[in-house]
Amino acid sequence: MNMNEDAVWEKVKLARHPKRPTAKSIIKSLFPDFMELHGDRLYGDDSAFITGIATFQNGPITIIAQEKGTTTEEKIKHNFGMGHPEGYRKALRIMKQAEKFNRPIFCIVDTPGAYPGIGAEERGQAQAIAFNLREIIRLRTPIIIVVLSEGGSGGALAIGVGDSVAMFENSIYSILSPEGFASILYKDATKAKEAAAIMKITPEDLKELSVIDTIIPEDEGLHINPKAGFEALKNYLINEINRLKIIDVNELVDLRFEKFRKMGQFEQL
Template identity: 60%
Template sequence: MSNTAWQHVLLARHPKRPTSRVLINTLFDDFIELHGDRQFSDDKSIIGGIATLNGIPVTIIAEEKGDSTNDKILHNFGMPHPEGYRKALRLMKQAEKFKRPIITIIDTPGAYPGLGAEERGQAQAIAFNLQEMMGLKVPILVIVLSEGGSGGALAIGVGDHVMMFEHSIYSILSPEGFASILFKDAKQAEHAASLMKLTAQDLLHFNIIDEIIPEGAGLHESKEGLFHLKSALSSKMAQITQEKITTILPKRYQKYRQMGVFLEGVSSELTQR
C-alpha cells in the first residue's frame, strides 16, 4: 500500500534522514568546499565546492540542515540567507567559466524569513538566481533530497533534469503554512498535505520533476536510495555531457516555459472556483 502524503512528509523530515553532506561524501570524490559570497558572509546553510563524479569534475551546491542540535543551529536548519544564494550563484558562474556540470541538492523548509535576510534582499537574490540559472551554459542536474520548500528550493532548483527521492516533498510552502492560510489552523497540516500534490509521485505525474529515486523504507533505514541515486546520476551525467550546450539551453527554456503555462492554468482554474 502506498504512503499517504503526510507519511511522505514525516519520512522527509525524519531526524535520522541523511543530510546533503552524507550524499556528497558518499557519491563524490575529492570534494573541496568553497566559501563566501564576496559581499557579506559565508552562509553555512548552503555548502558548495568542486568534486568529481566518476572522474568528471563537477560543481556541487547543496542546502545543509545539519544533524546534531548545535550543527542544525550552525547551518540555520537549512534555511539560506541571501548571501547563501549569492554564494551559490558565484559557484555556478565559476562552473560555467570552467565548463563544469553543476549538481544541486535541495533540502530546505524554505528560505530564511528573518528581518535581516529581507533587509539584505532575500527575494531579489532568489529571483536573480532563477534568471541566471536559465541561461547558464553548462548542464545542471537537481536532486531533491528531503524537503523542497518554495523559493528557498527553487533558487537552486532550475535544472535540465530534476531527480526526487521517493519519500521527499517539494511544495510552495510547508503543510503547516498551507493549513494556516487555508484553514486558519496549522494543526490541519495533515489534511493540507493531502491537497498540496507535494509528493514525488504527484510531481512526476505533472511533469514538474523528471525522475523518482527509489529508497525503500526510507533513507534513514538503509543506503539503498543512495545506491540508486549514484546509478541514476552517473547515467544522466554520461548522457548530458555528450550533448551540445546549444541543444541543452533551448530544452531547458522549453521545459520551464511549459511548466509555467501549466501552473498558470491551474491557478486560473482555482481562481474561478
Template identity: 50%
Template sequence: MIRESLMEVGRINMQMEELRSKGRAEDDQEMLDLSMEKARLLRPCVNLTAEDKVFLARKIERPHIDDFIKALFTDFFEQRGDHLYDDDPAIYGGIARFHGIPVSVVGHRKGHTAEENVAYNFGMAKPEGYRKALRIMDQAEKFGRPIITFIDTPGAFPGIDAEEHGQGEAIARNMARMSSYHVPVISIVTGEGSSGGALALGVCNRLLMLEYAVYSVLSPEGFASILWKDSSRHAEACEIMKLTADDIREANVADEVIPEPLGGGQENPKRLYGSMDMAIEKNLSALMAMSPGELLRDKRRKFRGMQ
C-alpha cells in the same frame, strides 16, 4: 502510521550499534534476530500517505548533503561565502569529481543533531547563501563543469537581515541566472523542497526526487495557516497539496523518482547512495552528450512549458 514503526526500528538500530561496538559479528545470533525484527517492522512501510512522506522527508537521521558528497563524490573542495558580504552555513558546496568528472556541487545543509541544525539554520538560507550558491554555479558555467544541486529546505529564512539584504532579489537572480547556463544542471530534491527557497537551486535540465522527498509551494503548515488560518490542519494540507515525488512526477515537474529503501534512506544509506549514483550517472551522461546550445534550449523549453 509509520512513525511508531520507525521508533521501534530506531531502538533496534541503537541496540545493533551497541553490539557492534562490543565487537559482535553481523552473523551473531542476537544480531541476526535484531535484523529479522527490523525487517519485520519495515515490511508494512509501503503505500505511505503524503503525511508519512513529509515526516520521512524531515527526519533528522535522513542522509543530507554532507553524506551525499562523501558517498558520491571525490576530491571535494569546499567554497565558502558569497565574497560580497558573508558566508551562510545553510548552503554547502564547492568543486568535486563525480566518477572522475569535475563538477560543481551545491545544496541546502541540514544537520543530524540539534546543534548542527542550529549551526546550519535548519537549511533556511539567507541572501548570502543564495549568492554563495550563485558564485559556485557561475564558476561552473565559466569552467564548463556540470552542476549538481541538492535541495532540502523548509524555505528561505524569514528574518529582518534576510529581508534587508534582498531575499527576494537573491532568489529571483539565482533562477534567472540558472536558466541561462550552458552546462548540464541536475537538481535532486532529497528531503523537503519548500517554496522559492528550494526553487532558487532548482532551475535545471533534469529534476530528480528521492521517493520520500516532497516539493511544494510552501510548507504544509504554512499552507494551512494561509488558506484556513489554522496550521494544525497539517495532515489535510499534506494530502491536498499533491507534494509527494509521485505527484510531482505526475505534474510533469520532476523527471524521475529515485527509489528508497523500505522505511526511508536512513534505514539503508548504502542502498540509497547506490540508487542515487546510478540515477545521476545516467542523466549526466545523457546531458553531457548535448551541445552547450542544446543544453540551454532544453532547460529554457522545460521551464517555458511549466503550466
C-alpha cells in the same frame, strides 16, 4: 496518482525523520574528495549552503547543497537549511564558476524554505532568489537537481532550476510547508495533514505534473539504510551527466527553457 491522507502524511514524516541523512552524507558517500569553497564575495558565507568541487566519474563536478544539520548544534550552525541572500548568491557564484570551466553542476535541494528574518530582508532576499532564477536558466553547462527531503518554496527554487530534476522517494516539494499552507488557507496550522493530501507534494504527484522527471528509489528508506538510495542516486547522476554532456550547449539551454516554459495549467476561452 491519488494517495490517501495517511499515505501522504507518512511521506511527510519520513522526509522529516530525525534519522534521515542530510546533504553532508551524500557528499561524503558520492564525492569523497569534495573540497568546499566559501563565500559570496559580497557579504558573507551562508552555512545553510555547502558548495564546492569534487571528482566524479574521472572528472570535476560542482556541488551546490543545502544542509540542514543533524545534531542540534549543527542544525543551528546550518540554520536548519534555511538560506539567506548570501547563500543564494554564493550558490550562483559557484555555479557561474562551473559554467566558465565547463563542469556539470549537481544541486542537492533540502530546505524548509528561505529564512524569514530581518537581515535576510535587509540584504534583498527577494532579489537574490529572482536573480538566481534568471541567471541559472541560461547557464551553459548541464545542471542536475535532486530533492533530498524537503524542497520548500522560493528557498528551494533558487537552486532548483536544472536540466534534470529528481526527487528521492520519501521527499516532498511544495509551494510552502503543509503547516504554512494550512494556516493560510484553513486558518489552522493543525490541519497540515489535510493540506498535505491536497497540495500535490509527493514525487509521484509532481512527476505526473511534469515538475520533476525522475523518482529515486530508497529501498527500505534513507533513514534506515541510505546505501541503496545513494547507489540509485549515483547511477542517476552518471546517466544524466552522460546524457546531457553530448547535447550541444545551445540546445541544452533551449531545452531547459522549454521545460519550464510549459509549466502551468489554464484554459483559453
